[in-house]
Amino acid sequence: MAGELVVIALGGNAIKQAHEEGTTEEQILNVDKTAREMALIIKAGYRPVVTHGNGPQAGALLIQQEESRDHVPAQTLAVCGAMTQGQIGWMMQNRMSFRLLEADIQRPVCSVITQVEVSEDDPDFKDPSKPVGPFYTPEKAQELQREKGYIVREVKPGVTNSWRRVVPSPEPISIVERESIKQLVEAGGIVIASGGGGIPVKREADGSFSGVDAVIDKDRAGFKLAQDINADKLMILTDVEKVYINYNKPDQKGLDSISVAEAEGYLNDGHFLAGSMGPKVQAAIRFAKWSGKEAIITSLDKALDALEGKTGTHIVK
Numbered sequence: 001m002a003g004e005l006v007v008i009a010l011g012g013n014a015i016k017q018a019h020e021e022g023t024t025e026e027q028i029l030n031v032d033k034t035a036r037e038m039a040l041i042i043k044a045g046y047r048p049v050v051t052h053g054n055g056p057q058a059g060a061l062l063i064q065q066e067e068s069r070d071h072v073p074a075q076t077l078a079v080c081g082a083m084t085q086g087q088i089g090w091m092m093q094n095r096m097s098f099r100l101l102e103a104d105i106q107r108p109v110c111s112v113i114t115q116v117e118v119s120e121d122d123p124d125f126k127d128p129s130k131p132v133g134p135f136y137t138p139e140k141a142q143e144l145q146r147e148k149g150y151i152v153r154e155v156k157p158g159v160t161n162s163w164r165r166v167v168p169s170p171e172p173i174s175i176v177e178r179e180s181i182k183q184l185v186e187a188g189g190i191v192i193a194s195g196g197g198g199i200p201v202k203r204e205a206d207g208s209f210s211g212v213d214a215v216i217d218k219d220r221a222g223f224k225l226a227q228d229i230n231a232d233k234l235m236i237l238t239d240v241e242k243v244y245i246n247y248n249k250p251d252q253k254g255l256d257s258i259s260v261a262e263a264e265g266y267l268n269d270g271h272f273l274a275g276s277m278g279p280k281v282q283a284a285i286r287f288a289k290w291s292g293k294e295a296i297i298t299s300l301d302k303a304l305d306a307l308e309g310k311t312g313t314h315i316v317k
């Protein structure tokens with residue numbers, strides 16, 4: 001099939017707005033808006049493979065596991081990853097199918113429950129970096145550490161009751177279902193894959209994979225997906241139209257097109273926050289270096305404009 005193959009990584013705001021509670025209705029409405037944007041991109045001739053985050057949904061599911069522990073067993077973090085992938089994947093395939101039908105585009109849409117291989121030797125297992133789920137008082141946090149073996153940390157030092165469970169966020173090594181994804185894409189399908197960064201798994205001696213309790217960064221996994229399916233472009237959609245230097249300062253400046261070397265320089269100078277813009281720029285750098293082609297970071301509503309070079313931040317080799 002003709003048309004550029006673009007891995008599109010959707011941020012949290014594509015599914016739940018910051019001010020919302022996160023009801024089913026709210027999430028479906030947001031996903032529907034996202035689906036309209038995806039339909040425009042498909043109509044313009046691009047072939048998107050869509051991936052997405054799951055932070056708020058996984059956080060909510062973890063609360064449900066905690067609160068119902070006296071009645072039913074709490075599921076593991078790997079299972080929560082699978083459940084949220086299914087949840088969001090369904091919403092996306094449901095709304096994207098409809099928006100394509102409405103635009104008179106005959107393309108099958110499906111999501112692939114995706115496992116992503118990680119290494120047990122990843123340094124993040126020794127010093128977990130990713131906070132998940134609810135905030136606790138120090139007493140509750142200590143109790144969970146004793147009784148459940150959670151690793152807990154005060155995530156906002158000095159702020160009362162800002163203790164949270166932290167989990168490892170290892171580097172993705174490979175997308176286990178890459179062949180299935182490739183074949184679906186080659187057959188003309190619109191595929192949603194590696195949601196929430198993928199379900200982390202480790203390879204066992206007998207060749208099987210088993211679940212790992214970790215959360216992979218969706219932007220890093222998005223790059224892996226792009227690499228594994230040989231994509232022409234990586235586009236990361238979030239809630240800002242451009243990446244800025246001196247972000248939120250009086251002299252902040254939006255970046256239009258930068259080289260990998262420039263991006264690395266800004267990254268080392270601390271212009272991009274570790275838990276938010278940092279991994280996006282890192283993923284974009286990796287993609288541009290690996291492919292020799294461009295990666296784009298922009299907002300959801302500017303996606304098509306950015307693909308056409310009219311806006312967004314473009315990172316090129």
Ligand code: ADP
Nearest residue numbers: 011012013238240243244247271272273276277
């Ligand atoms: P997503 O859910 O899309 O991954 P994040 O909140 O993790 O969203 O990342 C997007 C956020 O990154 C923006 O809303 C912005 O507040 C923040 N950010 C940090 N540094 C920068 C920067 N240098 N330029 C633009 N945005 C930045």
Ligand code: MG
Nearest residue numbers: 011053275276
């Ligand atoms: Mg993020």
